[in-house]
Amino acid sequence: MAKIASAGHYGPKIRSDCMVTIELTNSDGIQIELISKVENFFGDHIISLTKSELTFFGIENAIVKIEDQGALDFVIAARIEAALKKADKTISKSYLPEMKEHCKYKTTKDALRRSRLYLPGGSPKLMLNAGLHGADAIILDLEDSVHPDEKYSARLLVRNALRTIDFKGSERMVRINQITLGFEDIKEIINENIHVVLIPKCESKQQVIDINTYIKKLKKGKSPVFLMPIIESAKGVMNAYEIATACDNVVALTLGLEDYTADIGVRRSKSEKECFFAKSMVVNAAKAAGVQAIDTVFSDVGDMDGLYENVKQAKAMGFDGKGCIHPRQIKVVHEAFLPTDEELVRAKQIVDAYKIAKKEGKGVVSLGSKMIDPPVVKQAQHILKMAKLGGMIK
Amino acid sequence: MKKADNFVKNAAGRLVPTIVNGKKVIPFQGVNKYRPTHKGAAPRVPTCINYPKDCNKVVDSLKEALIKAGLKDGMTISTHHHYRNGDYVANWIFDIAAELGVKDLIWAPSAAFPCHAPIIKHLESGVVHHIEGSLNGPLGDFCSHGKMKGLGYLRSHGGRYRAVADGELHIDIAVLAASAADMMGNANGVLGKHPFGPVSFSRVDSKNADRTIVVTDTLIDFPCYPWEIMGNDVDFVVVVDKIGDPQKIVSGTTRITKSPDRLLIAEYAAKFIEAAGILRDGMNFQAGAGGISLAFTDFVNKIMIEKGIKARSMIGGSTKYLVDMMNNGRTDYIFDGQTFGLEAISSLRDNPKHIPIDVFDSYDFHAKSNLVQMMDVIVLGSTEIDVNFNANCVTHSDGRMLHGIGGFQNCMMAKCTMIAVPSFRDRIPVIKDEVTTLVAPGEMVDVIVTERGIAINHRRKDLIAATKNSGLPIRDIIDIKKEVDDICGIPAKPKLSDEAVAVVEWVDGTILDTIRKVEE
Numbered sequence: 013m014a015k016i017a018s019a020g021h022y023g024p025k026i027r028s029d030c031m032v033t034i035e036l037t038n039s040d041g042i043q044i045e046l047i048s049k050v051e052n053f054f055g056d057h058i059i060s061l062t063k064s065e066l067t068f069f070g071i072e073n074a075i076v077k078i079e080d081q082g083a084l085d086f087v088i089a090a091r092i093e094a095a096l097k098k099a100d101k102t103i104s105k106s107y108l109p110e111m112k113e114h115c116k117y118k119t120t121k122d123a124l125r126r127s128r129l130y131l132p133g134g135s136p137k138l139m140l141n142a143g144l145h146g147a148d149a150i151i152l153d154l155e156d157s158v159h160p161d162e163k164y165s166a167r168l169l170v171r172n173a174l175r176t177i178d179f180k181g182s183e184r185m186v187r188i189n190q191i192t193l194g195f196e197d198i199k200e201i202i203n204e205n206i207h208v209v210l211i212p213k214c215e216s217k218q219q220v221i222d223i224n225t226y227i228k229k230l231k232k233g234k235s236p237v238f239l240m241p242i243i244e245s246a247k248g249v250m251n252a253y254e255i256a257t258a259c260d261n262v263v264a265l266t267l268g269l270e271d272y273t274a275d276i277g278v279r280r281s282k283s284e285k286e287c288f289f290a291k292s293m294v295v296n297a298a299k300a301a302g303v304q305a306i307d308t309v310f311s312d313v314g315d316m317d318g319l320y321e322n323v324k325q326a327k328a329m330g331f332d333g334k335g336c337i338h339p340r341q342i343k344v345v346h347e348a349f350l351p352t353d354e355e356l357v358r359a360k361q362i363v364d365a366y367k368i369a370k371k372e373g374k375g376v377v378s379l380g381s382k383m384i385d386p387p388v389v390k391q392a393q394h395i396l397k398m399a400k401l402g403g404m405i406k
Numbered sequence: 407m408k409k410a411d412n413f414v415k416n417a418a419g420r421l422v423p424t425i426v427n428g429k430k431v432i433p434f435q436g437v438n439k440y441r442p443t444h445k446g447a448a449p450r451v452p453t454c455i456n457y458p459k460d461c462n463k464v465v466d467s468l469k470e471a472l473i474k475a476g477l478k479d480g481m482t483i484s485t486h487h488h489y490r491n492g493d494y495v496a497n498w499i500f501d502i503a504a505e506l507g508v509k510d511l512i513w514a515p516s517a518a519f520p521c522h523a524p525i526i527k528h529l530e531s532g533v534v535h536h537i538e539g540s541l542n543g544p545l546g547d548f549c550s551h552g553k554m555k556g557l558g559y560l561r562s563h564g565g566r567y568r569a570v571a572d573g574e575l576h577i578d579i580a581v582l583a584a585s586a587a588d589m590m591g592n593a594n595g596v597l598g599k600h601p602f603g604p605v606s607f608s609r610v611d612s613k614n615a616d617r618t619i620v621v622t623d624t625l626i627d628f629p630c631y632p633w634e635i636m637g638n639d640v641d642f643v644v645v646v647d648k649i650g651d652p653q654k655i656v657s658g659t660t661r662i663t664k665s666p667d668r669l670l671i672a673e674y675a676a677k678f679i680e681a682a683g684i685l686r687d688g689m690n691f692q693a694g695a696g697g698i699s700l701a702f703t704d705f706v707n708k709i710m711i712e713k714g715i716k717a718r719s720m721i722g723g724s725t726k727y728l729v730d731m732m733n734n735g736r737t738d739y740i741f742d743g744q745t746f747g748l749e750a751i752s753s754l755r756d757n758p759k760h761i762p763i764d765v766f767d768s769y770d771f772h773a774k775s776n777l778v779q780m781m782d783v784i785v786l787g788s789t790e791i792d793v794n795f796n797a798n799c800v801t802h803s804d805g806r807m808l809h810g811i812g813g814f815q816n817c818m819m820a821k822c823t824m825i826a827v828p829s830f831r832d833r834i835p836v837i838k839d840e841v842t843t844l845v846a847p848g849e850m851v852d853v854i855v856t857e858r859g860i861a862i863n864h865r866r867k868d869l870i871a872a873t874k875n876s877g878l879p880i881r882d883i884i885d886i887k888k889e890v891d892d893i894c895g896i897p898a899k900p901k902l903s904d905e906a907v908a909v910v911e912w913v914d915g916t917i918l919d920t921i922r923k924v925e926e
Contacts, residue, residue: 057895
């Protein structure tokens with residue numbers, strides 16, 4: 013049986029990651045070979061980290077090779093754990109870095125989700141400073157951006173990242189794999205203060221219920237884990253409403269247009285005209301269910317004008333947010349979601365009228381001769397919130 | 407002879423030698439404290455009747471020119487970094503010297519690059535005794551390991567100019583490459599087959615060296631005008647096939663960075679000068695050619711367009727980005743000490759508002775004025791900074807000397823000097839308790855911009871007040887350091903011996919710091 017395994021990445025272009033290779037042996041104790049870009053500064057530290065981790069797992073004899081390009085401790089620890097567990101599948105303990113205080117903040121069901129930044133679950137370099145760019149949410153992705161051979165290693169890396177990195181208030185999301193691999197993801201990471209789990213290729217109510225039930229079974233503590241099903245197929249589009257209403261923890265519906273267009277047998281165009289029905293369905297189902305509708309990603313990272321127009325269009329259709337694949341997209345997305353001056357003036361009038369009505373104890377809000385319904389007030393309040401966040405008003 | 411001797415603690419608290427390579431030197435006495443009273447360099451007086459009557463000074467080869475110039479042991483030879491990492495000429499000089507059996511030369515380049523690695527063998531064999539000026543890449547590494555016979559002597563661009571003009575650095579033979587020259591020796595860098603831009607750094611060499619040799623690949627009919635180097639200062643002209651590889655002028659650093667974190671740093675820097683009221687009509691600023699500086703310029707450009715602001719001047723490292731800005735009406739003038747890319751070279755040659763400048767105009771501490779003092783803002787990079795705003799740009803945190811000072815120290819004279827750096831690189835924190843090598847005293851650095859926030863030097867109460875309600879992430883430097891240390895961990899101290907391998911000179915000619923030998 014193979015007692016040698018490796019995890020991680022190493023090469024001239026790799027930064028902030030390492031490749032750990034472990035061969036479990038029967039004698040001669042622990043032998044560590046370290047090749048590190050930061051050896052002068054952290055060489056001794058990395059060796060001692062490696063030793064304590066191996067001791068934790070009860071490993072007494074092993075040949076360990078670490079090829080490092082400046083990986084942080086949580087990355088090295090995850091790579092060692094992954095290599096070790098691949099070499100010996102009977103190991104079940106987890107070597108958890110201390111959960112930092114800055115990883116413990118909470119979210120709310122109706123949190124603003126204008127932008128959510130995708131971060132490949134296998135690339136620590138992109139995670140480290142992800143919180144600095146002001147996204148409403150970050151998504152640690154275990155699904156499409158992770159190579160099938162690296163699912164295991166990425167899961168441990170994401171777990172450690174959730175305990176270590178300060179995402180600076182961005183909502184903490186994870187996109188799991190499709191079931192049944194997705195269950196394994198949940199098992200490893202669900203107690204790491206995850207705010208939202210994204211469910212890929214969601215096609216039915218039952219999928220959402222199964223995942224929600226599984227999460228509830230494993231989750232410690234009171235705070236709920238919210239769900240965001242991703243609609244990526246013709247069937248998913250048809251079932252959008254039942255998916256959105258599958259359980260209370262669903263907070264938003266979103267779309268994946270690459271898979272959707274493949275499913276309906278067309279090519280995705282820049283205008284996304286062919287996706288009009290799917291988008292309308294998702295918006296309508298989400299709003300009917302009282303949850304947010306979030307648009308897909310815009311993949312041309314060089315085209316900021318195109319992105320702006322695309323988000324404007326999404327906003328006009330009723331979407332509340334947009335996926336981002338590059339930090340520079342975040343600001344553009346937020347700008348595109350800002351209300352127009354006209355919208356802002358009207359929203360102010362409505363909210364003022366509402367305040368007066370409330371003060372005077374009137375049940376009905378009216379603006380001029382027009383009656384204002386509660387959903388309109390709510391929408392106006394939302395517009396003011398967006399304007400405030402965008403610095404349009406104080 | 408000891409490389410360095412009689413160490414004293416200078417005004418910056420650094421232990422520095424007062425004897426370097428057998429010569430007496432003055433320790434740093436504080437910013438703007440030292441004022442020399444002596445007269446400057448006095449070049450040898452030539453007579454035109456000792457030169458060819460037809461003014462034709464072309465000789466057959468560089469070897470012949472060097473022999474005729476009297477190349478001998480112990481001389482100081484200077485060169486100019488016309489093609490930066492693509493230079494051929496410096497390597498030829500020392501190959502010829504080796505062939506002629508000459509020893510103990512001092513090489514005084516305006517800048518050295520990795521392409522000069524072949525000179526290591528001449529340092530090993532004793533043809534070259536030591537280098538004064540800039541030590542970069544492999545040469546810096548060689549020196550850091552204590553392998554150079556003499557002590558390395560690091561000067562800024564302005565400091566080198568000053569040292570030559572002051573007579574502190576006497577040049578026996580200057581070998582200056584030019585993209586075009588005539589038989590008299592009039593030369594420039596804007597004409598010829600492969601132009602490289604202004605010759606700015608080496609004019610002082612041509613004026614003060616005992617002998618000046620111009621090397622070109624394009625001999626043109628008299629007159630070669632503009633004559634940045636004047637034939638009257640030139641002894642010999644050598645024509646060769648190529649003076650270097652022009653492709654290597656532009657390195658990877660002369661493109662706008664794509665890194666989201668570095669873009670964020672550049673954006674903070676641009677927003678900072680907007681909030682501080684520095685970004686306004688008629689401003690003068692330096693727009694560097696490095697990745698973050700270029701991105702900064704790009705953000706500034708966007709704000710200028712949005713608000714209809716026009717600068718009076720920009721100092722390059724000029725690139726096509728600067729040229730585009732001038733052509734789009736965002737600045738009246740470009741002052742250019744170094745040119746990157748063909749678009750910028752054409753603009754320099756053809757647009758009278760794209761003005762070539764000399765180090766004397768912009769960076770010389772012993773000039774009667776100094777353009778850099780008029781600059782409203784300058785953005786620089788660094789290898790390290792510390793909690794007292796001291797900055798290092800020559801050694802890495804492991805003590806190895808890998809970069810020249812360039813214009814770094816000279817730029818400190820601007821009205822607002824900003825250092826824009828990532829807060830850590832490959833888990834090595836950039837913000838230290840104390841920089842490994844002191845290249846710029848903290849009192850000269852006004853603002854440090856990182857991706858985690860902006861720190862303002864407490865001396866700049868004006869900037870602190872002006873940006874108080876800007877909404878920018880303005881933080882205490884110690885607070886940022888704490889966050890970075892928490893992410894990276896505290897690195898072990900570099901292993902350095904007591905043995906000095908080089909010194910860093912401040913702009914006024916005093917010794918600011920000592921670089922120590924690295925222990926493996």
